[in-house]
Amino acid sequence: MLLQVKNLNKTYRSGKVDVKALSNINLNLEPAEFTAIAGPSGSGKTTLLNCIGTIDRAESGEIFLDNVELMGKSRNELAQLRKEYFGFIFQTYNLIPVLTVFENVEMPLKLLRKYSGSEIKDKVLGMLNQVGLAGLENRRPLELSGGQQQRVSIARALVKHPKMVLADEPTANLDSKTGEEIVDLMKSLNEQEGASFLFSTHDQLIMKHAKRLIKIRDGMIES
Protein backbone atom coordinates (compact mmCIF):
# COMPACT_ATOMS: atom_id res chain seq x y z
CA MET A 1 0.00 0.00 0.00
CA LEU A 2 1.41 3.37 -1.00
CA LEU A 3 -1.10 5.67 0.63
CA GLN A 4 -3.65 5.20 3.38
CA VAL A 5 -6.03 7.94 4.44
CA LYS A 6 -8.10 7.23 7.54
CA ASN A 7 -11.03 9.30 8.85
CA LEU A 8 -9.65 12.58 7.55
CA ASN A 9 -11.52 15.71 8.61
CA LYS A 10 -10.94 19.30 7.69
CA THR A 11 -13.00 22.39 8.48
CA TYR A 12 -12.44 25.87 7.06
CA ARG A 13 -13.49 29.03 8.76
CA SER A 14 -15.17 31.34 6.29
CA GLY A 15 -15.98 34.59 8.08
CA LYS A 16 -17.98 33.45 11.10
CA VAL A 17 -19.11 30.21 9.53
CA ASP A 18 -17.34 26.87 9.76
CA VAL A 19 -17.32 25.01 6.45
CA LYS A 20 -16.71 21.28 6.52
CA ALA A 21 -14.31 20.70 3.64
CA LEU A 22 -13.52 17.03 4.31
CA SER A 23 -15.61 14.64 6.35
CA ASN A 24 -14.34 11.23 7.41
CA ILE A 25 -12.38 10.56 4.26
CA ASN A 26 -10.99 7.05 3.91
CA LEU A 27 -8.88 6.20 0.93
CA ASN A 28 -6.22 3.69 -0.09
CA LEU A 29 -3.87 3.97 -3.07
CA GLU A 30 -1.55 1.31 -4.45
CA PRO A 31 1.74 2.13 -6.22
CA ALA A 32 1.46 3.09 -9.93
CA GLU A 33 -2.27 3.82 -9.76
CA PHE A 34 -3.81 6.40 -12.09
CA THR A 35 -6.68 7.76 -10.06
CA ALA A 36 -9.01 10.69 -10.62
CA ILE A 37 -10.90 12.48 -7.87
CA ALA A 38 -14.02 13.88 -9.45
CA GLY A 39 -16.56 16.24 -8.09
CA PRO A 40 -18.11 19.65 -8.55
CA SER A 41 -16.46 22.89 -7.49
CA GLY A 42 -16.24 23.21 -3.72
CA SER A 43 -16.62 19.48 -3.18
CA GLY A 44 -13.25 19.21 -1.40
CA LYS A 45 -11.07 17.77 -4.19
CA THR A 46 -8.30 20.34 -3.84
CA THR A 47 -8.40 20.22 -0.03
CA LEU A 48 -8.02 16.44 -0.10
CA LEU A 49 -5.07 16.65 -2.51
CA ASN A 50 -3.45 19.39 -0.41
CA CYS A 51 -3.84 17.38 2.80
CA ILE A 52 -2.37 14.27 1.16
CA GLY A 53 0.45 16.37 -0.29
CA THR A 54 1.12 17.83 3.21
CA ILE A 55 0.73 21.43 2.10
CA ASP A 56 -2.44 21.70 4.18
CA ARG A 57 -3.14 20.19 7.56
CA ALA A 58 -6.26 18.24 8.45
CA GLU A 59 -7.73 18.53 11.94
CA SER A 60 -8.08 14.85 12.54
CA GLY A 61 -7.47 11.55 10.89
CA GLU A 62 -4.38 9.79 9.70
CA ILE A 63 -2.35 9.74 6.50
CA PHE A 64 0.23 7.05 5.91
CA LEU A 65 2.67 7.21 3.04
CA ASP A 66 4.70 4.03 2.69
CA ASN A 67 3.53 3.21 6.20
CA VAL A 68 4.98 6.48 7.54
CA GLU A 69 2.47 8.60 9.46
CA LEU A 70 2.44 12.17 8.16
CA MET A 71 0.11 14.02 10.49
CA GLY A 72 2.52 14.48 13.40
CA LYS A 73 5.50 15.60 11.37
CA SER A 74 7.12 19.03 11.75
CA ARG A 75 7.14 21.58 8.93
CA ASN A 76 10.74 20.75 8.06
CA GLU A 77 10.09 17.01 8.08
CA LEU A 78 7.10 17.52 5.80
CA ALA A 79 9.20 19.67 3.44
CA GLN A 80 11.74 16.83 3.30
CA LEU A 81 8.94 14.35 2.54
CA ARG A 82 7.53 16.53 -0.24
CA LYS A 83 11.01 16.92 -1.69
CA GLU A 84 11.51 13.14 -1.91
CA TYR A 85 8.09 11.55 -2.32
CA PHE A 86 5.72 13.98 -4.07
CA GLY A 87 5.48 15.61 -7.43
CA PHE A 88 2.96 18.45 -7.83
CA ILE A 89 1.13 19.58 -10.94
CA PHE A 90 -0.94 22.74 -10.56
CA GLN A 91 -3.94 24.05 -12.46
CA THR A 92 -2.09 27.33 -13.12
CA TYR A 93 1.22 25.52 -13.85
CA ASN A 94 3.07 27.63 -11.22
CA LEU A 95 6.35 27.79 -13.11
CA ILE A 96 8.97 30.27 -11.96
CA PRO A 97 8.88 32.96 -14.66
CA VAL A 98 12.51 34.12 -14.30
CA LEU A 99 13.79 30.60 -14.88
CA THR A 100 14.05 28.83 -18.21
CA VAL A 101 12.23 25.58 -18.93
CA PHE A 102 15.42 23.68 -18.12
CA GLU A 103 15.93 25.57 -14.84
CA ASN A 104 12.32 25.02 -13.78
CA VAL A 105 12.59 21.28 -14.35
CA GLU A 106 15.99 20.95 -12.68
CA MET A 107 14.75 22.67 -9.49
CA PRO A 108 13.54 19.51 -7.66
CA LEU A 109 16.81 17.73 -8.51
CA LYS A 110 18.89 20.66 -7.23
CA LEU A 111 16.89 20.53 -4.01
CA LEU A 112 17.65 16.84 -3.53
CA ARG A 113 21.38 17.60 -3.63
CA LYS A 114 22.31 14.09 -4.68
CA TYR A 115 23.02 14.46 -8.39
CA SER A 116 26.00 15.91 -10.20
CA GLY A 117 25.61 18.66 -12.78
CA SER A 118 25.91 16.23 -15.69
CA GLU A 119 23.43 13.80 -14.14
CA ILE A 120 20.94 16.62 -13.66
CA LYS A 121 21.43 17.71 -17.25
CA ASP A 122 20.83 14.19 -18.58
CA LYS A 123 17.75 13.69 -16.41
CA VAL A 124 16.20 17.06 -17.31
CA LEU A 125 16.82 16.74 -21.04
CA GLY A 126 15.54 13.16 -20.96
CA MET A 127 12.38 14.22 -19.15
CA LEU A 128 11.81 17.16 -21.49
CA ASN A 129 12.13 14.74 -24.38
CA GLN A 130 9.55 12.47 -22.75
CA VAL A 131 7.02 15.30 -22.42
CA GLY A 132 7.66 16.48 -25.98
CA LEU A 133 9.55 19.68 -25.19
CA ALA A 134 12.96 18.80 -26.62
CA GLY A 135 14.62 21.92 -28.00
CA LEU A 136 12.58 24.31 -25.84
CA GLU A 137 14.76 24.07 -22.76
CA ASN A 138 16.05 27.63 -23.03
CA ARG A 139 12.62 29.23 -23.37
CA ARG A 140 11.00 31.09 -20.51
CA PRO A 141 7.54 29.94 -19.37
CA LEU A 142 5.84 33.02 -20.78
CA GLU A 143 7.18 32.15 -24.23
CA LEU A 144 5.21 28.88 -24.18
CA SER A 145 1.55 27.99 -24.75
CA GLY A 146 -0.62 26.82 -21.84
CA GLY A 147 -0.29 23.19 -22.92
CA GLN A 148 3.48 23.50 -23.16
CA GLN A 149 3.66 25.13 -19.74
CA GLN A 150 1.67 22.28 -18.25
CA ARG A 151 4.08 19.82 -19.89
CA VAL A 152 6.94 21.65 -18.19
CA SER A 153 5.03 21.38 -14.92
CA ILE A 154 4.61 17.61 -15.50
CA ALA A 155 8.30 17.26 -16.30
CA ARG A 156 9.15 19.14 -13.11
CA ALA A 157 6.89 16.83 -11.09
CA LEU A 158 8.30 13.64 -12.57
CA VAL A 159 11.98 14.40 -13.04
CA LYS A 160 12.89 13.19 -9.56
CA HIS A 161 10.87 9.96 -9.98
CA PRO A 162 8.47 10.60 -7.09
CA LYS A 163 6.36 7.85 -5.60
CA MET A 164 3.26 9.94 -5.98
CA VAL A 165 2.17 12.73 -8.31
CA LEU A 166 -0.63 15.00 -7.14
CA ALA A 167 -2.29 17.03 -9.88
CA ASP A 168 -4.94 19.57 -9.02
CA GLU A 169 -7.21 20.12 -12.03
CA PRO A 170 -4.28 19.88 -14.45
CA THR A 171 -6.44 20.45 -17.49
CA ALA A 172 -8.80 23.14 -16.19
CA ASN A 173 -6.95 26.00 -17.91
CA LEU A 174 -6.54 24.18 -21.21
CA ASP A 175 -8.81 23.62 -24.20
CA SER A 176 -10.32 20.15 -24.41
CA LYS A 177 -7.92 18.85 -27.08
CA THR A 178 -4.84 20.00 -25.18
CA GLY A 179 -6.43 18.75 -21.94
CA GLU A 180 -6.78 15.28 -23.39
CA GLU A 181 -3.20 15.37 -24.65
CA ILE A 182 -1.99 16.28 -21.17
CA VAL A 183 -3.95 13.46 -19.55
CA ASP A 184 -2.64 11.03 -22.18
CA LEU A 185 0.85 12.20 -21.38
CA MET A 186 0.30 11.75 -17.65
CA LYS A 187 -1.08 8.30 -18.29
CA SER A 188 1.84 7.22 -20.43
CA LEU A 189 4.31 8.59 -17.86
CA ASN A 190 2.40 6.73 -15.15
CA GLU A 191 3.01 3.53 -17.09
CA GLN A 192 6.65 4.36 -17.91
CA GLU A 193 7.71 5.78 -14.55
CA GLY A 194 5.53 3.74 -12.23
CA ALA A 195 4.57 6.74 -10.12
CA SER A 196 1.12 6.76 -8.65
CA PHE A 197 -1.02 9.61 -10.04
CA LEU A 198 -3.85 11.19 -8.11
CA PHE A 199 -5.53 14.05 -9.93
CA SER A 200 -8.65 16.07 -9.44
CA THR A 201 -11.03 17.05 -12.21
CA HIS A 202 -14.62 17.91 -12.91
CA ASP A 203 -14.26 17.31 -16.65
CA GLN A 204 -16.17 14.21 -17.86
CA LEU A 205 -13.79 13.77 -20.83
CA ILE A 206 -10.78 13.63 -18.58
CA MET A 207 -12.42 11.32 -16.05
CA LYS A 208 -12.80 8.56 -18.63
CA HIS A 209 -8.99 8.29 -18.88
CA ALA A 210 -8.65 7.41 -15.21
CA LYS A 211 -8.08 3.77 -14.26
CA ARG A 212 -9.88 4.46 -11.00
CA LEU A 213 -12.41 7.16 -10.23
CA ILE A 214 -13.21 8.49 -6.77
CA LYS A 215 -16.28 10.70 -6.58
CA ILE A 216 -16.42 13.31 -3.87
CA ARG A 217 -19.27 15.66 -2.92
CA ASP A 218 -19.61 18.01 0.07
CA GLY A 219 -16.36 16.72 1.53
CA MET A 220 -17.43 13.09 1.51
CA ILE A 221 -16.46 10.25 -0.79
CA GLU A 222 -19.51 9.00 -2.65
CA SER A 223 -17.93 6.09 -4.42
Place this chain on the structure above:
Amino acid sequence: MTYLFKLAFKNILRSKIRTILTFLILSFGVALYILLACLMAGFDKVSIKNVIDFETGHYKLRSPDFDEDHPYDLKNYLENSQALKTRVLKLGFVQGAAERVQFLAELDNSIDSAPVVAVGIGPQDNQVFSLEQYIIEGRLEPGGLLMGKSLAQDMGLQKDDLIYLTFRAQQGMYTSIEMLITGIVNSANPQVNNSMVFMNLDEAQKQLNTKQVTDITVKTDAFFKVKEYEPQIKAAAPNIQVYSWKKLSEDFTAMMTMKRKFQGIFLLMIMVIAVVGIVNTMLMSVYEKKAEIGTMKALGFTDQEVSNLFLFEGFLIGLAGGLMGLILGTLFNSWFYFVGMDITAMMGDQDIGMPIMGVVRSAWIADAYIKALLFATLASIVASYYPAKKVTKMEAMECLRTVQ
Protein backbone atom coordinates in the same frame (compact mmCIF):
# COMPACT_ATOMS: atom_id res chain seq x y z
CA MET B 1 23.41 27.61 -1.18
CA THR B 2 24.84 28.42 -4.62
CA TYR B 3 21.51 27.50 -6.17
CA LEU B 4 19.65 29.87 -3.82
CA PHE B 5 22.14 32.64 -4.68
CA LYS B 6 21.53 32.04 -8.37
CA LEU B 7 17.78 32.19 -7.82
CA ALA B 8 18.10 35.36 -5.73
CA PHE B 9 20.19 36.96 -8.46
CA LYS B 10 17.57 36.15 -11.09
CA ASN B 11 14.84 37.48 -8.82
CA ILE B 12 16.44 40.88 -8.33
CA LEU B 13 16.69 41.29 -12.08
CA ARG B 14 12.96 40.58 -12.42
CA SER B 15 11.57 44.04 -11.58
CA LYS B 16 14.28 46.07 -13.24
CA ILE B 17 12.87 49.53 -12.56
CA ARG B 18 12.16 48.81 -8.90
CA THR B 19 15.56 47.24 -8.44
CA ILE B 20 17.29 50.14 -10.17
CA LEU B 21 15.42 52.64 -7.98
CA THR B 22 16.41 50.77 -4.83
CA PHE B 23 20.00 50.57 -6.08
CA LEU B 24 19.94 54.30 -6.80
CA ILE B 25 18.69 55.24 -3.31
CA LEU B 26 21.35 53.07 -1.74
CA SER B 27 24.16 53.98 -4.09
CA PHE B 28 23.40 57.71 -3.89
CA GLY B 29 23.50 57.50 -0.10
CA VAL B 30 26.77 55.60 -0.16
CA ALA B 31 28.22 58.05 -2.69
CA LEU B 32 27.20 61.05 -0.57
CA TYR B 33 28.74 59.50 2.52
CA ILE B 34 32.00 58.82 0.69
CA LEU B 35 32.04 62.35 -0.69
CA LEU B 36 31.36 63.83 2.75
CA ALA B 37 34.01 61.69 4.45
CA CYS B 38 36.61 62.45 1.76
CA LEU B 39 35.78 66.18 1.74
CA MET B 40 36.03 66.39 5.52
CA ALA B 41 39.30 64.47 5.44
CA GLY B 42 40.56 66.89 2.80
CA PHE B 43 39.53 69.84 4.99
CA ASP B 44 41.21 68.26 7.99
CA LYS B 45 44.40 67.63 6.03
CA VAL B 46 44.58 71.23 4.81
CA SER B 47 43.59 72.56 8.23
CA ILE B 48 46.34 70.60 9.96
CA LYS B 49 48.84 71.76 7.35
CA ASN B 50 47.75 75.38 7.77
CA VAL B 51 47.88 75.23 11.55
CA ILE B 52 51.36 73.71 11.46
CA ASP B 53 52.71 75.88 8.65
CA PHE B 54 51.41 79.21 9.94
CA GLU B 55 50.74 78.90 13.65
CA THR B 56 52.13 76.07 15.68
CA GLY B 57 54.90 74.24 13.84
CA HIS B 58 55.21 70.76 15.31
CA TYR B 59 56.12 72.00 18.80
CA LYS B 60 56.22 75.32 20.54
CA LEU B 61 58.65 75.91 23.37
CA ARG B 62 57.55 78.52 25.86
CA SER B 63 58.58 79.98 29.19
CA PRO B 64 57.69 77.89 32.24
CA ASP B 65 55.71 80.93 33.43
CA PHE B 66 53.78 81.12 30.20
CA ASP B 67 50.20 82.05 30.89
CA GLU B 68 47.85 80.36 28.43
CA ASP B 69 45.05 82.77 29.28
CA HIS B 70 47.21 85.71 28.19
CA PRO B 71 49.22 84.23 25.33
CA TYR B 72 50.53 87.57 24.08
CA ASP B 73 51.41 88.96 27.48
CA LEU B 74 54.96 90.31 27.47
CA LYS B 75 55.59 88.55 30.78
CA ASN B 76 55.70 85.31 28.85
CA TYR B 77 59.20 85.84 27.48
CA LEU B 78 61.47 82.85 27.09
CA GLU B 79 64.96 83.34 28.53
CA ASN B 80 68.19 82.03 26.98
CA SER B 81 66.35 81.21 23.80
CA GLN B 82 69.51 81.02 21.68
CA ALA B 83 71.05 78.25 23.83
CA LEU B 84 67.76 76.42 23.94
CA LYS B 85 67.40 76.62 20.18
CA THR B 86 70.90 75.27 19.66
CA ARG B 87 70.16 72.30 21.94
CA VAL B 88 66.93 71.46 20.18
CA LEU B 89 68.51 71.74 16.72
CA LYS B 90 71.00 69.07 17.73
CA LEU B 91 68.20 66.46 17.82
CA GLY B 92 68.40 64.39 14.63
CA PHE B 93 64.73 64.59 13.74
CA VAL B 94 64.48 68.38 14.14
CA GLN B 95 64.53 70.12 10.78
CA GLY B 96 64.31 73.69 11.95
CA ALA B 97 63.63 76.02 14.87
CA ALA B 98 62.37 79.59 14.63
CA GLU B 99 62.22 82.29 17.29
CA ARG B 100 59.28 84.62 17.33
CA VAL B 101 58.05 87.50 19.45
CA GLN B 102 54.29 87.83 19.53
CA PHE B 103 52.40 90.69 21.11
CA LEU B 104 49.02 92.34 20.86
CA ALA B 105 48.86 95.67 19.07
CA GLU B 106 46.45 98.15 17.59
CA LEU B 107 46.78 98.87 13.88
CA ASP B 108 45.75 102.36 12.95
CA ASN B 109 45.42 103.87 9.46
CA SER B 110 44.46 107.31 10.85
CA ILE B 111 40.80 106.60 10.10
CA ASP B 112 40.13 103.17 11.54
CA SER B 113 41.93 100.91 13.94
CA ALA B 114 41.92 97.16 14.42
CA PRO B 115 43.43 94.85 17.03
CA VAL B 116 46.12 92.62 15.56
CA VAL B 117 48.69 90.11 16.63
CA ALA B 118 52.09 91.52 15.79
CA VAL B 119 54.80 88.98 15.18
CA GLY B 120 58.51 89.54 15.03
CA ILE B 121 60.09 86.94 12.76
CA GLY B 122 63.74 86.01 12.42
CA PRO B 123 65.78 85.04 9.37
CA GLN B 124 65.25 81.32 10.09
CA ASP B 125 61.48 81.68 10.15
CA ASN B 126 61.10 79.98 6.75
CA GLN B 127 62.74 76.80 8.14
CA VAL B 128 59.55 76.30 10.14
CA PHE B 129 56.81 78.50 8.71
CA SER B 130 55.52 78.85 5.13
CA LEU B 131 54.76 82.57 5.36
CA GLU B 132 57.39 83.62 2.83
CA GLN B 133 55.84 81.45 0.10
CA TYR B 134 52.54 83.31 0.40
CA ILE B 135 53.79 86.86 -0.01
CA ILE B 136 51.91 88.09 -3.04
CA GLU B 137 53.32 91.60 -3.17
CA GLY B 138 56.63 93.12 -1.99
CA ARG B 139 58.61 91.54 0.86
CA LEU B 140 59.55 92.12 4.47
CA GLU B 141 62.08 94.91 4.41
CA PRO B 142 63.99 96.58 7.26
CA GLY B 143 61.62 98.92 9.06
CA GLY B 144 58.73 97.49 7.09
CA LEU B 145 55.66 95.46 7.86
CA LEU B 146 53.98 92.49 6.20
CA MET B 147 50.24 92.27 6.56
CA GLY B 148 47.44 89.91 5.61
CA LYS B 149 45.52 90.59 2.43
CA SER B 150 42.08 90.57 4.05
CA LEU B 151 43.19 92.89 6.84
CA ALA B 152 44.71 95.29 4.30
CA GLN B 153 41.51 95.23 2.25
CA ASP B 154 39.33 95.79 5.32
CA MET B 155 41.38 98.82 6.32
CA GLY B 156 41.76 100.14 2.78
CA LEU B 157 45.52 99.70 2.90
CA GLN B 158 48.01 98.62 0.30
CA LYS B 159 51.75 98.23 -0.13
CA ASP B 160 53.77 101.38 0.55
CA ASP B 161 51.03 102.84 2.79
CA LEU B 162 52.01 104.05 6.26
CA ILE B 163 50.29 102.80 9.39
CA TYR B 164 50.63 103.25 13.14
CA LEU B 165 51.18 100.27 15.38
CA THR B 166 50.41 100.87 19.06
CA PHE B 167 51.36 98.37 21.75
CA ARG B 168 52.46 98.06 25.35
CA ALA B 169 56.22 97.60 25.71
CA GLN B 170 57.95 95.52 28.35
CA GLN B 171 57.93 98.25 30.96
CA GLY B 172 54.20 98.67 30.49
CA MET B 173 54.13 101.96 28.67
CA TYR B 174 52.25 102.42 25.45
CA THR B 175 54.37 102.87 22.35
CA SER B 176 53.17 103.95 18.97
CA ILE B 177 55.36 103.61 15.91
CA GLU B 178 54.89 104.50 12.29
CA MET B 179 55.60 101.67 9.86
CA LEU B 180 55.58 101.20 6.12
CA ILE B 181 53.67 98.30 4.58
CA THR B 182 56.33 96.64 2.45
CA GLY B 183 54.51 93.41 1.64
CA ILE B 184 51.11 91.73 1.49
CA VAL B 185 50.53 88.09 2.46
CA ASN B 186 47.69 85.97 1.12
CA SER B 187 48.04 82.76 3.06
CA ALA B 188 45.77 79.73 3.25
CA ASN B 189 45.25 80.40 6.95
CA PRO B 190 42.49 82.96 7.67
CA GLN B 191 44.09 84.02 10.95
CA VAL B 192 47.22 85.21 9.14
CA ASN B 193 45.17 87.00 6.53
CA ASN B 194 42.68 88.63 8.85
CA SER B 195 44.49 89.60 12.02
CA MET B 196 48.28 89.37 11.87
CA VAL B 197 51.14 91.67 10.96
CA PHE B 198 54.79 90.67 10.69
CA MET B 199 58.00 92.64 11.24
CA ASN B 200 61.67 91.77 11.66
CA LEU B 201 62.48 90.06 14.97
CA ASP B 202 65.29 92.42 15.95
CA GLU B 203 63.12 95.47 15.25
CA ALA B 204 60.27 94.02 17.32
CA GLN B 205 62.67 93.26 20.18
CA LYS B 206 64.07 96.78 19.96
CA GLN B 207 60.60 98.33 20.14
CA LEU B 208 59.64 96.05 23.03
CA ASN B 209 62.93 96.84 24.70
CA THR B 210 63.93 93.20 25.12
CA LYS B 211 66.37 90.68 23.74
CA GLN B 212 64.08 87.77 24.45
CA VAL B 213 61.45 85.93 22.43
CA THR B 214 58.00 84.62 23.33
CA ASP B 215 58.44 81.20 21.75
CA ILE B 216 60.62 78.90 19.72
CA THR B 217 58.75 76.90 17.13
CA VAL B 218 60.21 73.55 16.13
CA LYS B 219 59.64 71.53 12.98
CA THR B 220 60.49 67.82 12.88
CA ASP B 221 60.66 65.30 10.04
CA ALA B 222 57.16 63.88 10.78
CA PHE B 223 54.16 65.73 12.15
CA PHE B 224 52.39 62.51 13.16
CA LYS B 225 55.23 61.40 15.46
CA VAL B 226 54.26 63.98 18.04
CA LYS B 227 54.09 61.57 20.98
CA GLU B 228 57.24 59.75 19.94
CA TYR B 229 59.44 62.85 19.76
CA GLU B 230 58.01 64.78 22.69
CA PRO B 231 60.12 63.16 25.45
CA GLN B 232 63.33 63.94 23.53
CA ILE B 233 62.29 67.54 22.98
CA LYS B 234 61.42 67.85 26.65
CA ALA B 235 64.79 66.40 27.60
CA ALA B 236 66.54 68.97 25.41
CA ALA B 237 64.42 71.75 26.91
CA PRO B 238 64.30 71.14 30.66
CA ASN B 239 62.00 73.40 32.67
CA ILE B 240 60.46 74.69 29.48
CA GLN B 241 56.85 74.21 28.48
CA VAL B 242 56.64 72.05 25.36
CA TYR B 243 53.38 72.16 23.43
CA SER B 244 52.70 69.89 20.48
CA TRP B 245 50.62 71.12 17.54
CA LYS B 246 47.87 68.78 18.72
CA LYS B 247 47.77 70.39 22.14
CA LEU B 248 47.84 73.88 20.64
CA SER B 249 44.98 73.14 18.27
CA GLU B 250 42.73 71.37 20.72
CA ASP B 251 39.70 73.45 19.72
CA PHE B 252 40.19 72.56 16.13
CA THR B 253 40.81 68.86 16.84
CA ALA B 254 37.66 68.81 18.99
CA MET B 255 35.84 70.11 15.95
CA MET B 256 37.36 67.31 13.87
CA THR B 257 35.93 64.81 16.35
CA MET B 258 32.53 66.51 16.12
CA LYS B 259 32.67 66.28 12.35
CA ARG B 260 33.36 62.56 12.57
CA LYS B 261 30.32 62.17 14.81
CA PHE B 262 28.27 64.15 12.33
CA GLN B 263 29.48 61.83 9.59
CA GLY B 264 28.29 58.87 11.66
CA ILE B 265 24.85 60.45 12.07
CA PHE B 266 24.74 61.19 8.35
CA LEU B 267 25.64 57.57 7.57
CA LEU B 268 22.91 56.39 9.92
CA MET B 269 20.33 58.66 8.27
CA ILE B 270 21.28 57.42 4.83
CA MET B 271 21.03 53.86 5.96
CA VAL B 272 17.61 54.41 7.56
CA ILE B 273 16.34 55.79 4.25
CA ALA B 274 17.93 52.88 2.38
CA VAL B 275 16.53 50.33 4.85
CA VAL B 276 13.00 51.73 4.45
CA GLY B 277 13.39 51.54 0.65
CA ILE B 278 14.70 48.00 0.77
CA VAL B 279 12.03 46.80 3.23
CA ASN B 280 9.42 48.23 0.86
CA THR B 281 11.03 46.58 -2.17
CA MET B 282 11.32 43.24 -0.41
CA LEU B 283 7.75 43.32 0.90
CA MET B 284 6.49 44.07 -2.62
CA SER B 285 8.66 41.22 -3.83
CA VAL B 286 7.20 38.85 -1.21
CA TYR B 287 3.67 39.86 -2.16
CA GLU B 288 4.34 39.45 -5.88
CA LYS B 289 6.03 36.10 -5.42
CA LYS B 290 3.45 34.61 -3.08
CA ALA B 291 2.47 31.93 -5.58
CA GLU B 292 6.11 31.11 -6.23
CA ILE B 293 6.79 30.87 -2.50
CA GLY B 294 3.89 28.40 -2.27
CA THR B 295 5.21 26.41 -5.22
CA MET B 296 8.71 26.29 -3.80
CA LYS B 297 7.41 25.12 -0.44
CA ALA B 298 5.30 22.48 -2.18
CA LEU B 299 8.37 21.31 -4.11
CA GLY B 300 10.20 20.77 -0.82
CA PHE B 301 12.02 24.02 -0.04
CA THR B 302 12.15 24.39 3.76
CA ASP B 303 10.92 27.60 5.39
CA GLN B 304 14.55 28.52 6.10
CA GLU B 305 15.60 27.99 2.49
CA VAL B 306 12.82 30.24 1.18
CA SER B 307 13.65 32.79 3.86
CA ASN B 308 17.34 32.63 2.89
CA LEU B 309 16.36 33.36 -0.69
CA PHE B 310 15.00 36.75 0.38
CA LEU B 311 17.97 37.43 2.65
CA PHE B 312 20.28 36.73 -0.30
CA GLU B 313 18.22 39.11 -2.44
CA GLY B 314 18.72 41.77 0.23
CA PHE B 315 22.42 41.00 0.42
CA LEU B 316 22.80 41.24 -3.35
CA ILE B 317 20.85 44.53 -3.49
CA GLY B 318 23.06 45.91 -0.70
CA LEU B 319 26.27 44.69 -2.27
CA ALA B 320 25.40 45.89 -5.76
CA GLY B 321 23.99 49.21 -4.50
CA GLY B 322 27.04 49.65 -2.29
CA LEU B 323 29.45 48.93 -5.14
CA MET B 324 27.56 51.29 -7.43
CA GLY B 325 27.75 53.86 -4.62
CA LEU B 326 31.51 53.43 -4.44
CA ILE B 327 31.80 54.13 -8.16
CA LEU B 328 29.48 57.15 -7.93
CA GLY B 329 31.27 58.38 -4.82
CA THR B 330 34.62 58.08 -6.61
CA LEU B 331 33.25 60.09 -9.53
CA PHE B 332 31.84 62.81 -7.24
CA ASN B 333 34.98 62.92 -5.16
CA SER B 334 37.25 63.05 -8.23
CA TRP B 335 35.85 66.48 -9.02
CA PHE B 336 36.60 67.79 -5.54
CA TYR B 337 40.00 66.09 -5.53
CA PHE B 338 41.21 67.44 -8.85
CA VAL B 339 39.29 70.71 -9.10
CA GLY B 340 38.60 71.47 -5.45
CA MET B 341 36.18 73.79 -3.74
CA ASP B 342 36.77 77.51 -3.34
CA ILE B 343 35.87 78.11 0.30
CA THR B 344 36.59 81.84 0.11
CA ALA B 345 34.34 82.25 -2.94
CA MET B 346 31.56 80.42 -1.10
CA MET B 347 31.91 81.78 2.42
CA GLY B 348 34.00 84.93 2.00
CA ASP B 349 36.19 85.69 5.03
CA GLN B 350 33.68 84.15 7.41
CA ASP B 351 35.11 82.06 10.22
CA ILE B 352 34.01 78.52 9.50
CA GLY B 353 35.86 77.14 12.49
CA MET B 354 38.65 75.70 10.40
CA PRO B 355 41.94 77.32 9.45
CA ILE B 356 41.29 77.07 5.71
CA MET B 357 40.90 79.54 2.88
CA GLY B 358 40.82 79.50 -0.89
CA VAL B 359 40.58 76.28 -2.90
CA VAL B 360 40.46 73.19 -0.72
CA ARG B 361 40.68 69.70 -2.19
CA SER B 362 39.22 66.52 -0.85
CA ALA B 363 41.21 63.40 0.01
CA TRP B 364 40.81 59.67 -0.66
CA ILE B 365 39.79 57.75 2.42
CA ALA B 366 39.87 53.95 2.10
CA ASP B 367 38.23 53.65 5.50
CA ALA B 368 35.11 55.46 4.24
CA TYR B 369 34.87 53.10 1.27
CA ILE B 370 35.07 50.00 3.45
CA LYS B 371 32.65 51.42 6.02
CA ALA B 372 30.10 52.49 3.40
CA LEU B 373 30.14 49.14 1.61
CA LEU B 374 29.86 47.18 4.85
CA PHE B 375 27.06 49.40 6.11
CA ALA B 376 25.12 49.23 2.84
CA THR B 377 25.34 45.44 2.70
CA LEU B 378 24.57 44.98 6.37
CA ALA B 379 21.65 47.43 6.26
CA SER B 380 20.20 45.58 3.26
CA ILE B 381 20.41 42.24 5.04
CA VAL B 382 18.80 43.76 8.14
CA ALA B 383 16.10 45.30 5.93
CA SER B 384 15.40 41.93 4.34
CA TYR B 385 15.10 40.19 7.68
CA TYR B 386 11.48 41.14 8.34
CA PRO B 387 10.19 40.19 4.86
CA ALA B 388 12.20 36.96 5.07
CA LYS B 389 10.69 36.14 8.47
CA LYS B 390 7.25 36.87 7.04
CA VAL B 391 7.93 34.32 4.30
CA THR B 392 8.93 31.71 6.88
CA LYS B 393 5.53 31.95 8.53
CA MET B 394 3.55 31.70 5.29
CA GLU B 395 1.75 28.40 4.66
CA ALA B 396 2.33 26.88 1.22
CA MET B 397 -1.37 26.29 0.74
CA GLU B 398 -2.24 29.90 1.64
CA CYS B 399 0.27 31.16 -0.92
CA LEU B 400 -1.02 28.84 -3.62
CA ARG B 401 -4.63 29.74 -2.91
CA THR B 402 -3.94 33.36 -3.96
CA VAL B 403 -3.65 32.27 -7.57
CA GLN B 404 -6.10 29.40 -7.76
